[in-house]
Each structure stands twice: as structure tokens, then as C-alpha cells.
Amino acid sequence: MSTEIQPYQVEFDEYLRDESRSVGHADSISFPKNEDELIEIVRKLSKTEIPVTVQGARTGLAAAAVPYGGHLINIGRMTRILGARYDEQDNRFFLTAEPGVLLSQLRKAVSSGEFEIAEPDDLTQAALCRYKAGEWFFSPDPTEASAALAGMVACNASGARSFCYGPVRPYVEALRLVLVDGRTLHIRRGEQKAKGRDFCLNLDDGSYIIGKLPDYAMPKVKNASGYYIEEDMDLIDLFIGGEGTLGIITQIELRLLPMPKAVWGITTFFPDEKSALRFVRGLRGEKEATGVEFSVKPAAIEFFNHKALDLLRIQKQKIAAFAHIQELKATYYNAVYTEFHADSEEKVWEMVEQMNQMLEALGVSPEDTWVANNPRDMEKLLVFRHAVPESVNMLIDQRRQKDPAITKLGTDMAVPDQYLDKIMDMYNGEIQTNGLDYVAFGHIGDNHLHVNILPRDMEDYRKGKALYLQWANAVSAMGGTVSAEHGVGKLKAPFLAVMMTDAGIEQMRALKAVFDPQGHLNPGNMFTMKKEGDA
């Protein structure tokens, strides 16, 4: 029976950890198959003092899905696509899915047009008649395609293409949620809004929740840290990026985008970091960086620093799966990956001309580029990009054999545009001063790099951790964020405390208390309810 609350046993060990490699503990576990079963489980628990952790596919990097005691609800069996809707007026296509649907599953359904909806209603049938495979896509593209949709919504996930399309948030049209006391809520974008910073949220049973929003201002960067707050905000946005602390997501309606006619991916290699950074700024339309007017908005701007390329060169020799990666010339110091989406090939060629002028201005040869304009070559570039984090994980696994306490220290911070050079100097300089090993890669278009400190021993690990906290301070002072896409979870709570200050955290606690007075739902994510537990 899937409403059963099973006592925890060793066979459930895998559910105690996620991709952050943190390991927690639980007293009981359940695997609901649908919303009714989940509600029944939550109602049973609401009569107890048992805290509840909800987890999806456990691909998170911040331990948000890792339980620290209490009950564990795994939504991995709620994997149906339930319905579709087509908005003819604005040419928009929507899909409704259960929370455990994986991104890979969604992508496959979207690209093939085979949604396997068991009992399609009239709206769904009408929508599917209009649907043509290959004409739509779901833009959020976190690297890990085995992520569950609810996990992506809970941490407001992004990906390379969010430079152009933004994170998951704008693509969530409606949510169904179960609150910690078992009440339910169906919220659709545009239907329930705050008045200034006051809100009244209507629930399905006619009851409502009245509360006050925190008065902090959101950082003006790509962000996945803390509750999303704005005056007069749409209340659906409280739950997106809320890390499961306000309610449990049981249904998600997602908006798809029309597929661009032309998709090009271009990897350019640079002989030094300064010219790569000038190129990035040029791509963002900062004419003073290269002297060339660049009028096209790229879908993605990604960076791989010199240490990342060095690591790939080594792993390419050692690992058979990486042998197919293209040859990396010795003169390639680092790489910038850019993706362009356009309505026609002609438009992409315009971009190619402008990009060539920029490369010329920077003294980079047009030969030092990999240009993919078909699925075959796009796949090759994707393999190259994914090989970097994979190589990091392999290296860390190797080092953990010597000392299992070692983990990689991966940052997820972003700063406003004007600080790009400053933040790069800070990362490079302080890593060097501390004699640490590292690679840096990621979403440089948003000044959002994943600096991965790779400790060789516990001494390195301690130094790295201290540096991480130091950077959280520096990034906060620049008006940036401590987590731009992975979410805060449990691991980054100390950094969120730095970024939000005590006052901000206290206001977030107050907001959570309106929904979950006992602090039973996903405790420890972003902050703890007990003040003395902050550290």
C-alpha cells in the first residue's frame, strides 16, 4: 500500500543522500503514487510531532532532499503527465505533470509528442490535436536531466539557456500544493496576488492564510537563494524557489516555448583569461569591451577556465568515454561556449559576422572555434560541457578513497555585471594564495561561475571551506547571491545567513511560520526555525 508509513530499514539507504553526497537519517519513509495518497500520509503525520522531508530524484547539490530525522516522503512514483492545454490566442502550450516526472522524461515527451496521458480531458484532447513534435521545447536546462520537475521548481533551477530564457520560475503557470496540515491549494499565475507586502492566500477548502511578506529586496542577479519576494507579487512565486518549506508540490503546469528554427552552438578558445572576459562582455552587448556592436542576445554564454581544460586533457587520456572529445590544442587556454537561437539561418549568419569581427578585434583566429549547427555536432559540444563536472566528480571520488571526509566545494554564486572582472580576480587570486587545486566553469554570462575547489587533503578542505564563507561575504557586499541556481538546501544555509543578515532570516522564519507553525515541513532547508540553530 503506498499510503503506508514504513519504518526505516537499511534497504532505503539510497534515499538518505543526494548529489551533494551528504548522508542523513530518517525514521520512516513513504512512496505515494498520487496526490490523494500523499494527502493521506501528510494528514496522518500532521497529528504527530514528526518532521517531514520531501524528496524527488535526489539530484540536488545542496542537500535539500536529505532528511535529518523524521519521515521521508519520496515522490519518485508520481511520474505521470496528466494533461495539456493550448492557448490559441497567444500561441502558448502548457503541460500538467506530477512532481516526480523527470526532466529527461518531459523532454522526450515534448520532442516526440508522445505524452501517454491516461485519461485526457477535452482540453487535453483538443490541445494534443494541435501539437506537432519538434515545434515546442521546455527551456530550463539544468545539466542533470534526471532531475524531478518538483525539485527544479522547489529550487528555481536554471541551466545554460537561462541567460536568455530565465530560470524555471516564469515557466510555471500553475501549481497544486499540499500544506503541512493536509489542506490543499491550487494556484494559477495571475490569480492570487499580494497587496504591497500583505497577502491573503485562498485555499481549496475555502479557508485562507493571511500573512506579511519580508521587506528585504531581492538581489538584482540570477538567484535561487531565499524566498522570492516583491511588492504586489504573484503568490505562486512564493512556492517557486521555496525549497519545499511552505508546501508540497503535487502538480505542476509548465509552459513550453516555440522551438527556434535555428540553433547554433559555438565554442571559442582563447589564449588568456582577459580576452575571454572581454569576449563575454562583448557578447552581452557591452560595446566598449571589443569595439564591436553585438546586437544579438545569445541563449547561453558559458565558460571553462584553464584548469577545467587541463583536467579534461588528463581525463581524456585516462577515461575511454572521454576519448571522443575533440582534440584540445596546447594553445587553448580556456573556452567560451555560446548558443544562439533564431527564427532563420540568415539571422544566425548575421550573428556569425558580428562574432567574427569581435574575434578579430581580440586577435583570436576563426580557426580556434567549434561551430555546431546540426544535432550531431551539438551533441558533441554537450558531451564536452558535461565532461567537465563529470571529471571533477571522478577526481574527487579518487581523492575520497584516501580520505572519505573530503568532498568537492562547489560554489554557485553570482554578482552584478559590473563585477565580472573583479570576481574572477578574486577567485583566481585567493585560490592561488591558499595553494588550492580548483576548476571553474559555468554561466559566465550571468557572472555565475561554479568554482569547484578540489581538496587534496583535510587541510585543503578546511582552507577551502573558510574561503567559501569569505567569498559569501564578498559576493553579498557586491549585491550578489550565494546561490544562483542550485538552491540553498542545508549545506548553504550558513551562506544565506551571511547574505540575508539576521533580520532577513528572521522574516523568512516568520513567513514560514504562517504556513507551518511547528516548522515540520522540510526542516533545515534555507534556515532552521530555532534561532540558536543558525550556526
Place this chain on the structure above:
Amino acid sequence: MNIVVCVKQVPATTEVKMNKETNTIIREGIEAIINPFDTYAIEEGVRIKEQGGGKVTVISMGIPKVADLLRETIALGADEAVLLSDKAFAGADTLATAYTLSLGIKKMGPVDLIICGKQATDGDTAQVGPSLAAKLGIPHTTYVRKIEEIREGTIRCQRLTEDGYEVIEMPLPAVITVVKEINEPRIPSFKGLMKAKKAEIPVWTADEIAADESLIGLKGSPTWVVSTFVPQHNVNSEMIEGKPEEQAKILVDKLLSLQLPLSK
């Protein structure tokens, strides 16, 4: 060294749909790509040229639209590309195709090495390369996984076999067909793409290659396709259920019951 690479346009899928009346491939509505095995042939040709000098010319027989794919081969490092296109070529089987390609290659002048992919992903016959060698009266080696050496008018290569490889040396000019183990095809650069954009792709008709009408197209094709299908690989899997210890026991019992020869 004059190198010719033969390429074919194929649908970007392995599930080929056939016209039931003519038994020819339906190409409408399916994206066309360069036969993936041919991309290894192009890369190998370009690598030989980069190391020892020379020229790589790509040739294909197909509909006028194939010129776009030939342009792609220029981006991948080929120097020139020629398209053999004529309504009279339509419906060609592997024999008529090999004949037509041989005439196109003869028109190019002296050639040292002809490289083909091991087979096309739509027809899967692997016949055109060897047939082409026969039509040109030169030797060939199929399934080449590595070229060991090219010198003094000979080529020595490794031919992939089911249990390893054999080393074959033959005089040039010759035809080789290559497998994907031979290299990793490059991704084009901006420079390559710009060159490809400007490239002119000459189109040669049946008249221009002086083809015998009875040997080209449907007329010159003795093959009749009765039916085609994608072979299914039957791997019988059995999932063993139970606790880990029970599973291990069931597995060992099953393996023992098969009485497989044990190595010592």
C-alpha cells in the same frame, strides 16, 4: 596526394520508410544528413591531406538539395565537392551507383585514394565501396580502422574483423571503406563555415560524365528490393527478484546450469 571521399545523403533516422509501389526510400519530411559513417571518411581524408599535403574532393550522387550537405563537407575540411545529379540517376541500386560514381571520379583525373564510409545507415548494404573499386579496376579494403602508413605508392591499413584486425597492404590507387573506430570527426570552425558558405558546388549530369543510359538509374539496377526492415537484436533478459542474497544464489544456480566452459 589526390583523395576522393564518397558521401551519401541519408535520412536522420534508422527507421527508413519505403514507397510500397516503387520500393524506394521516402525522403520527404525527414531531415537529411550526411551518412554518419561517411563523416569518418571525410575526416580521414582531411587528416591525410593535413599530414602529407594534397587535395580532398568529395563526391556524391543525389538530388540537387545534396549540394547543401556537400557544402557542409567543405566546412569539415574538404577542398572541393562535386554533385552528380540527373533525373536519369534516380532509382539507382548499389551497382548503378558505383558505376555512376566511377565515371564522376574518372572525370576528375588521376586519383590516389578513394575513401568511403563502411556502409550507409539507410540501405546498410556496404556494397558501393567494393563495387566502385571493381568498376575502377583497383584494389580495395573494407572496414579500415587505422591507416598505418602511406608511402611509395602503397597503403598499409588495419582491417577490423570480428575477433581483432588484419593488416593489409595494397598498391595505390585504391579504395578503402572506414569504420567509426578510425578517428573522431571534427566539428567545423568559423573559418571552415565561411569557406563553405562561399563554395561553388559543380553539378555533373549523365551527359557530362558520358554515362551509358542502360547502366544508370532504375534501368541500370538489377536489384529488386522485396522488403526492408531494421534488424532486431534479440537479447533475452530475465530480471531476478528477491533479497540480494537470494538474487545471488539464483544467478549462480542459473549460470552453473548452463555448464559454461570455465577458464582456469
